[in-house]
Amino acid sequence: xxGGLAVVGASRRVRAAHYATERPRRPVAALLARRGELAQYxxxxxxxAVFVTLQAIDLTCIRGERMIFSGLTFSVAPGRALLxxxxxxxxxxxxxxxxxxxxxxxxxxVRWAGGSLAGRVSYVGHLDAIKAALTLxxxxxxxxxxxxxxxxxxxxxxxxxxxxxxxxxxxxxSAGQRRRAALAKLLLVDAPVxxxxxxxxxxxxxxxxxxxxxxxxxxxxxxxxxxxxHQELAIDEAETLTLGRNP
Amino acid sequence: MMRSLWALLHHDLRISLRQGxxxxxxxxxxxxxxxxxxxGVGPEPQVLARIASGVVWAAxxxxxxxxxxxxxxxxxxxxxxxxxxxxxxxxxxxxxxxxLAHWLLTxxxxxxxxxxxAMALQMEGAGVVPLILGLALGTPVLSLVGAxxxxxxxxxxRGSVLLSLLVLPLFLxxxxxxxxxxxxxxxxxxxxxxxxxxxxxxxxxxxxAPLATAAALRANTE
Numbered sequence: 314x315x316g317g318l319a320v321v322g323a324s325r326r327v328r329a330a331h332y333a334t335e336r337p338r339r340p341v342a343a344l345l346a347r348r349g350e351l352a353q354y355x356x357x358x359x360x361x362a363v364f365v366t367l368q369a370i371d372l373t374c375i376r377g378e379r380m381i382f383s384g385l386t387f388s389v390a391p392g393r394a395l396l397x398x399x400x401x402x403x404x405x406x407x408x409x410x411x412x413x414x415x416x417x418x419x420x421x422x423v424r425w426a427g428g429s430l431a432g433r434v435s436y437v438g439h440l441d442a443i444k445a446a447l448t449l450x451x452x453x454x455x456x457x458x459x460x461x462x463x464x465x466x467x468x469x470x471x472x473x474x475x476x477x478x479x480x481x482x483x484x485x486x487s488a489g490q491r492r493r494a495a496l497a498k499l500l501l502v503d504a505p506v507x508x509x510x511x512x513x514x515x516x517x518x519x520x521x522x523x524x525x526x527x528x529x530x531x532x533x534x535x536x537x538x539x540x541x542x543h544q545e546l547a548i549d550e551a552e553t554l555t556l557g558r559n560p
Numbered sequence: 561m562m563r564s565l566w567a568l569l570h571h572d573l574r575i576s577l578r579q580g581x582x583x584x585x586x587x588x589x590x591x592x593x594x595x596x597x598x599x600g601v602g603p604e605p606q607v608l609a610r611i612a613s614g615v616v617w618a619a620x621x622x623x624x625x626x627x628x629x630x631x632x633x634x635x636x637x638x639x640x641x642x643x644x645x646x647x648x649x650x651x652x653x654x655x656x657x658x659x660l661a662h663w664l665l666t667x668x669x670x671x672x673x674x675x676x677x678a679m680a681l682q683m684e685g686a687g688v689v690p691l692i693l694g695l696a697l698g699t700p701v702l703s704l705v706g707a708x709x710x711x712x713x714x715x716x717x718r719g720s721v722l723l724s725l726l727v728l729p730l731f732l733x734x735x736x737x738x739x740x741x742x743x744x745x746x747x748x749x750x751x752x753x754x755x756x757x758x759x760x761x762x763x764x765x766x767x768x769a770p771l772a773t774a775a776a777l778r779a780n781t782e
Binding site (some may be wrong): 436438444445447460477 | 563564567568570571575576578579637638639640642643645646647648649698721781782
């Protein structure tokens with residue numbers, strides 16, 4: 314069992330100040346300092362931006378009657394990624410859904426900057442959340458308006474290499490193109506935490522390349538990513554969490 | 561948040577209009593269901609006038625219900641529902657926007673076409689205004705309460721049958737006071753008390769139904 318694993322990455326390239334402006338919070342720094350956690354961090358020490366860390370504390374997941382994993386503890390610092398690996402059915406998707414808040418953990422909690430992660434997540438699961446009846450532009454413009462950001466749609470599509478499909482009804486898109494569209498939503502929504510469930514499945518070599526560029530830029534801006542994958546992804550900023558089967 | 565909800569409403573209406581079937585099938589069902597009655601009970605004007613309000617209201621309830629099972633089903637299947645659960649906009653507010661879109665596509669056309677069908681059934685003129693007002697107040701409640709049932713039955717195979725069993729009993733008070741308003745006006749009484757009760761039901765449904773629906777949706781996306 315992969316319990317008690319600690320992945321504490323501390324990046325010196327923290328440029329996460331803009332996330333801190335989202336919501337004024339109680340002084341997390343003081344709380345963490347009292348619990349001795351300041352010692353683990355070697356970045357700048359003042360202001361909340363320092364502590365925009367994704368923490369999973371003692372997570373236990375039970376699906377049906379079966380315990381999938383238990384006692385999972387880790388944290389992902391700003392600018393770092395966590396690669397979740399392991400054979401099929403070991404709980405990678407369950408872990409990502411727990412982190413996203415789609416499922417409630419049986420035990421444990423997920424924290425972001427000492428508080429709740431709700432509303433700060435971009436999640437790409439097995440379903441692409443693309444409406445077949447609408448064009449790509451209509452689909453993405455809706456999510457842009459719904460999440461309340463004013464980013465450039467064309468730039469996001471361009472980054473994923475699907476700008477030429479913008480007025481195409483999405484029912485004519487291939488699986489790989491739909492996946493690229495789902496990933497383009499990550500660039501439209503200004504969420505500090507990306508939770509990606511096998512993001513590169515059905516992508517071709519070029520698709521994986523453009524996705525990696527987008528991911529590296531997100532991390533360089535101080536974002537956090539947790540992704541599950543079966544492929545080898547070369548991410549320098551990533552730790553690996555390998556889930557194993559119950560003995 | 562209003563901008564998000566406006567976007568969601570716009571999005572839902574656009575999908576329905578693009579697919580071009582939701583409103584039409586509901587209205588056609590409504591017209592067909594109402595026209596069955598003269599064929600069944602005979603064309604005597606007195607008989608038809610007696611049953612007109614009840615027939616129009618009962619057919620409106622059934623018509624509103626047949627479109628409910630698609631309310632969240634498509635969003636559930638293509639993953640949009642998951643994304644709505646995760647967005648900063650509260651899920652109950654999103655449910656309210658979706659219920660409003662559903663009403664604009666079903667309840668509103670039913671309300672507009674009902675007086676024509678009532679006249680065709682020889683309903684007395686005094687009952688027409690209370691019929692329109694009653695449907696205008698009652699059909700949004702159908703969309704909101706129906707959303708709870710739709711939220712509970714997503715992901716269930718043949719959920720639409722279960723959905724009918726769940727929500728039809730909840731529609732009964734709407735039927736009773738909706739027909740009551742029309743009958744009162746025809747008999748020379750005031751329709752106001754009946755309409756006020758329908759209004760109260762609408763206000764309660766606006767507040768409570770989105771919360772219940774959001775809880776059902778969250779339980780079902782697990």
